[in-house]
Amino acid sequence: MPKVELVMPKMGESIMEATILKWVKQVGDTVEEDETILEIATDKVDSEIPSPVDGVIKEILFKEEDVVEVGKLIAIIQTEGEEPAHSDNGQNDQSVEKEVKTEKPKPSGTQAKEVKPMAAPTPQSSPMPSSSQGTTRFYSPLVKSIAKKENIGMAELESINGSGAKGRVTKKDIIAYIAQRQNGSTQTKAPVIVSSPVQATKTNTTNFKTDGNVEIVEMGRMRKLIADHMVMSKQTSPHVTSFVEADVTNIVRWREKNKKPFIEKYGEKITYTPLFMDAVIKALKDFPMVNVSVKDNQIIVKKDLNIGMATALPSGNLIVPVIKNADYLNLAGLTKSVNDLARRARENKLKPEDIQGGTFTVTNVGTFGNVMGTPIINQPQVAILAVGAIRKKPAVLETKDGDVIAIRQLMFLSLSYDHRVVDGFLGGSFLRKVADYLEGFDNNQQI
Numbered sequence: 001m002p003k004v005e006l007v008m009p010k011m012g013e014s015i016m017e018a019t020i021l022k023w024v025k026q027v028g029d030t031v032e033e034d035e036t037i038l039e040i041a042t043d044k045v046d047s048e049i050p051s052p053v054d055g056v057i058k059e060i061l062f063k064e065e066d067v068v069e070v071g072k073l074i075a076i077i078q079t080e081g082e083e084p085a086h087s088d089n090g091q092n093d094q095s096v097e098k099e100v101k102t103e104k105p106k107p108s109g110t111q112a113k114e115v116k117p118m119a120a121p122t123p124q125s126s127p128m129p130s131s132s133q134g135t136t137r138f139y140s141p142l143v144k145s146i147a148k149k150e151n152i153g154m155a156e157l158e159s160i161n162g163s164g165a166k167g168r169v170t171k172k173d174i175i176a177y178i179a180q181r182q183n184g185s186t187q188t189k190a191p192v193i194v195s196s197p198v199q200a201t202k203t204n205t206t207n208f209k210t211d212g213n214v215e216i217v218e219m220g221r222m223r224k225l226i227a228d229h230m231v232m233s234k235q236t237s238p239h240v241t242s243f244v245e246a247d248v249t250n251i252v253r254w255r256e257k258n259k260k261p262f263i264e265k266y267g268e269k270i271t272y273t274p275l276f277m278d279a280v281i282k283a284l285k286d287f288p289m290v291n292v293s294v295k296d297n298q299i300i301v302k303k304d305l306n307i308g309m310a311t312a313l314p315s316g317n318l319i320v321p322v323i324k325n326a327d328y329l330n331l332a333g334l335t336k337s338v339n340d341l342a343r344r345a346r347e348n349k350l351k352p353e354d355i356q357g358g359t360f361t362v363t364n365v366g367t368f369g370n371v372m373g374t375p376i377i378n379q380p381q382v383a384i385l386a387v388g389a390i391r392k393k394p395a396v397l398e399t400k401d402g403d404v405i406a407i408r409q410l411m412f413l414s415l416s417y418d419h420r421v422v423d424g425f426l427g428g429s430f431l432r433k434v435a436d437y438l439e440g441f442d443n444n445q446q447i
Contacts, residue, residue: 004053006037006075008068015352016171017069018042019221020062029057037075041221045319045352055079067168139169146174163228172228179235222317233379237418241374242428246435248390249409250443251275258447265447266332273364274334276387277307279437280362281327287430290422291359293380299421308358308378309338311345312367319345320378322358332447366390372412382418383427385434387411411438 162169321341365373366389
């Protein structure tokens with residue numbers, strides 16, 4: 001019976017590996033096409049992997065919690081039908097097998113040989129030094145390649161704190177370590193003296209001594225990823241934060257007046273977020289050097305305006321779905337995109353492409369009742385805008401009859417930016433421009 005090879009799919013340009021969270025199907029289970037076989041997690045998002053065909057799970061090659069490189073064979077599905085015939089020279093006359101794997105093994109000799117499934121990688125099978133050197137961790141080819149390029153020896157690599165499963169050193173770990181090393185502030189594990197291979201099995205365990213009424217809570221996988229990303233951002237970019245206060249009275253009045261008509265016309269509830277984004281998009285067009293990223297000594301100017309919106313999840317974690325080509329959307333389109341991404345984020349239904357490709361991020365700390373914040377840049381972007389709570393405050397207004405004090409709706413905006421490429425003039429001017437667009441909002445415009 002024909003066999004279909006299921007491989008770890010590519011989940012994005014920058015994603016080289018994924019962790020198997022759960023096998024929904026086991027060996028011997030029947031699966032239908034598009035039925036979920038397993039759940040995986042990357043440093044971006046969790047996903048379900050469907051079956052490409054109808055069949056029976058014949059073999060599973062990796063366990064739950066294993067980290068698998070993109071393109072690796074992870075399971076074999078047996079389908080109904082006859083095996084493809086082979087000619088005398090060993091070539092297939094015709095193949096009815098549905099291709100899933102991106103690269104098929106080549107036959108050798110005069111007859112195609114059966115390809116044996118690859119065993120799951122373990123620390124012992126990794127091409128690392130002998131156990132006498134105390135090596136028990138698995139290192140991915142990507143990590144080893146980076147280490148070789150940066151002249152990081154095995155002893156030094158072993159000393160790096162790993163945030164991956166079972167203390168595994170991830171790409172983020174080694175990049176953060178390199179950045180620390182360049183700044184002269186590397187943090188490594190305490191050296192472990194190993195007298196035998198058996199004693200090396202728990203070198204990544206840390207003992208905590210606690211006194212009093214305390215509770216130690218292990219970080220979840222997503223919290224670890226967020227923590228790593230935040231630390232890496234701070235190590236990568238010298239952060240500067242500027243603040244302005246904007247009078248958004250016109251926006252508040254317009255929204256209050258148009259909430260019901262907007263729902264009736266578009267079927268969407270309009271929040272303040274798309275209104276803020278509209279001002280950000282206009283300001284980015286005025287200051288395109290804020291919509292950039294940095295690679296080595298090069299500034300990469302992004303022509304697309306892909307706006308990320310930091311979204312709090314019910315679990316307390318944070319994710320940043322992205323509105324692609326936001327400058328092509330009107331207010332109704334922005335509202336629909338904001339509501340759709342926020343809903344799917346809360347329901348854990350975001351796709352990998354929904355959180356990729358952002359060029360600028362907006363975070364609304366006002367939803368928590370905060371008046372301002374100093375957000376951390378979402379790498380590889382160079383700036384992030386935080387909008388605070390809108391509050392009624394007395395303000396001085398200039399009129400033709402002189403200055404008066406009136407009750408206005410005021411809001412703080414704060415912009416954190418990468419001082420390597422965005423200086424105070426550019427960052428401050430961009431932030432002021434966002435506030436100008438908010439203050440100049442026409443509260444008589446039609447929906």
